[in-house]
Amino acid sequence: MTIQTESVATATQNSPNSSAENSFNRQTIAIIDFGSQYSELIARRIRETQVYSEVISYRTTAEQLRNLDPKGIILSGGPSSVYDEYAPKCDPEIWNLGIPILGVCYGMQLMVKQLGGHVERAKRGEYGKAAIHIDDPTDLLTNVEDDSTMWMSHGDSCTELPEGFSVLAHTNNTACAAISNHEKKLFGVQFHPEVVHSQGGIALIRNFVYHVCECEPTWTTEAFVEESIREIKAKVGDKKVLLALSGGVDSSTLAFLLHRAIGDKVTCMFIDQGFMRKGEPERLMEIFDRQFNIPVAYVNARERFLDKMEGVTDPEIKRRLIGHEFIHVFESESEKLGPFDYLAQGTLYPDVIESADTNVDPKTGERVAVKIKSHHNVGGLPENLRFKLVEPLRKLFKDEVRKVARSIGLPEEIVRRHPFPGPGLAIRIIGEVTSERLNILRDADFIVRDEISKQGVYHDYWQAFAVLLPIRSVGVMGDKRTYAHPVVLRFITSEDGMTADWAKVPYDLLETLSNRIVNEVKGVNRVVYDITSKPPGTIEWE
Structure with a gap:
């Protein structure tokens, strides 16, 4: 690894x-x-x-x-x-x-x-x-x-x-x-x-x-897990940790790792911001609470986050607002469960590199990574954050996290789950996020996941998802004129998320997806396919 x-x-x-x-x-x-x-x-x-x-x-x-x-x-x-x-x-x-x-x-x-x-x-x-x-x-x-x-x-x-x-x-x-x-x-x-x-x-x-250099192969998954547990114990001591659980492989791996390191000193909190995929909040609670006996505090903050998105179209502002709101919710909800000294996040290296902020200093010539986009758990954190951060996975790529996840016993359902951005569907809706648009995209996204799972090709892709555009186009259904949204399908292959290529999806799968989305999702009359690699594009549209 x-x-x-x-x-x-x-x-x-x-x-x-x-x-x-x-x-x-x-x-x-x-x-x-x-x-x-x-x-x-x-x-x-x-x-x-x-x-x-x-x-x-x-x-x-x-x-x-x-x-x-x-x-x-x-x-x-x-x-x-x-x-x-x-x-x-x-x-x-x-x-x-x-x-x-x-x-x-x-x-x-x-x-x-x-x-x-x-x-x-x-x-x-x-x-x-x-x-x-x-x-x-x-x-x-x-x-x-x-x-x-x-x-x-x-x-x-x-x-x-x-x-x-x-x-x-x-x-x-x-x-x-x-x-x-x-x-x-x-x-x-x-x-x-x-x-x-x-x-x-x-x-x-x-x-x-x-x-x-005459090196020996001593850097392994097991070595990382052992060292991380030691570092978590040394850093946290007898303090309490609040974990921002999203249900993805990153935060789930972190939950298991923290639970192994400090036991009941970690409290998992899942904030349902309303931007999750269909059925995921319920499934998350079932897996952690019932299957693995890791208590999770559920917070329904859907209306609170949706209110923050009113009138917002700029993707950077979206991400910052979502990041700030996450922290505000954590701070207010943690007072009911805490007090907590540390906030644990499943931040990964690609999040950090894409949130880097400067290019070249004209006086010193120093050059660092160019900012591509802020991530809600990196660029979106407020300067006056009252928690100390615990981010043991901050330096890992996605495939490395999966290896760690398997080594500590996470179920394959979580280990092989497609990456899902922290701001969720909010950044897969181009333009303003509304309740109506969320429902449209949530239904379209479900069809994508359902169909590729049925056809046994879910794990052929790094990510496969739908994007909703804020425009409408003319169509015809049942001899009637329609004026509805187009949905973009985005299927990519990658090793680590740093670079990616668009997937050469079979035409019959694309046809099935198009037919299902147009016929089953109210408000959509057109489906298109994104054939842009990263670079020059990014995996997500926002």
């Missing part, structure tokens, strides 16, 4: 000492982030080899790295040129630490420049797939097949290598596609081995982790 422990946003804003101190108490690969969109993917790929990895700021000093004692260091790619005025740089003393280093794209160019080589703007940029021709099949490129396709994305190229370096591989357009100083265990690749398009990328990463 892979378990993320530091977001790009926090990594570039905090010193490495602000990371959890226990993060480096095991064999670790440290990833120095230069603003690459793939930095977290590198961490993910490392952890798929069952070796711990953590993303840290490029401002981390050599002395700090020495104290962290990683087994290896990876320098990420980035959007800058090494000759840009504010191009991020690493402490040049890291080359003297005696720790194996792998530079990826920008990271390789920085390595070359800081060690005395030359980097220049290439006559031809190289973007997309390219075959690498291997000149030295040892160390980093062991078992990587010659002419393997790798993913390129660079406008600069290395034209002169530093002393002691040699070429490991080239492409038709790039003379130095992979380089090394075998004696010092310094390596660089001009391509991105972490992306799925790179055929030999995983083999290369495993070579660096196991062959070059």
Whole structure:
């Protein structure tokens, strides 16, 4: 499994000492982030080899790295040129630490420049797939097949290598596609081995982790569960925790984890904000209260949340209002059950990265993740929150949470449930959220889930859902003119939710869904299918 422990946003804003101190108490690969969109993917790929990895700021000093004692260091790619005025740089003393280093794209160019080589703007940029021709099949490129396709994305190229370096591989357009100083265990690749398009990328990463850095596969699901329980106990002590339970795999896994760690010190509260899917609130209460004897306080706040949505059309305002209202409800309801010192949330890493708030500081050149959208449990939290937060899953991707969920005994019904956004159907209704629109979308969404379950293809998709548009179109039903809403079907495939592709759904399934929705859902006369991947789109429409 892979378990993320530091977001790009926090990594570039905090010193490495602000990371959890226990993060480096095991064999670790440290990833120095230069603003690459793939930095977290590198961490993910490392952890798929069952070796711990953590993303840290490029401002981390050599002395700090020495104290962290990683087994290896990876320098990420980035959007800058090494000759840009504010191009991020690493402490040049890291080359003297005696720790194996792998530079990826920008990271390789920085390595070359800081060690005395030359980097220049290439006559031809190289973007997309390219075959690498291997000149030295040892160390980093062991078992990587010659002419393997790798993913390129660079406008600069290395034209002169530093002393002691040699070429490991080239492409038709790039003379130095992979380089090394075998004696010092310094390596660089001009391509991105972490992306799925790179055929030999995983083999290369495993070579660096196991062959070059000599790591052992000790980072496992069981290790995460044990460490999380210890950290929860140490943080919470004899205090009480209020858990925001939504019924999804994230908060459900957290509920089980907290219950195992601190028992009856955790109280689960389910706030029914009226934006859930058909039948889900009732099913949630049945599973936790009856099947697993984990008490859940049910709060019916449907009218309260719906009132907040009146006249609101901007998706960011929707998310913020829903996030604030969640906290207000928790605060008022917790007084009846508490007092509580901590609020537990099933926040995941994709929530954090997409809620990051800044881009590039024009004076310092610092770059962090660009804000895509606020998540109700990240960007929507008020500054004066009176609870302390407990978020053990904050650094995990969705598939990692599922592995943890299985290991601690959650039923498959929850483990394999499609991801569902915290604001619920409110952000699948484009424009203003009304009771009428909620009923329309809830019925359409139920048909989608019902049909793909009947046909046995529910688990073929990462997510499958309906979106309601705030427009109407003309149709004809029973020889009568209709003027009703269109429903958008959104089926996607993904590994972690960070990137996604639209699913190639069979036509007969689309036809069945269209017929059922138009005939069974009052207020809909047209069904369309979204064929946009992420990027450039996002999974949710708002």
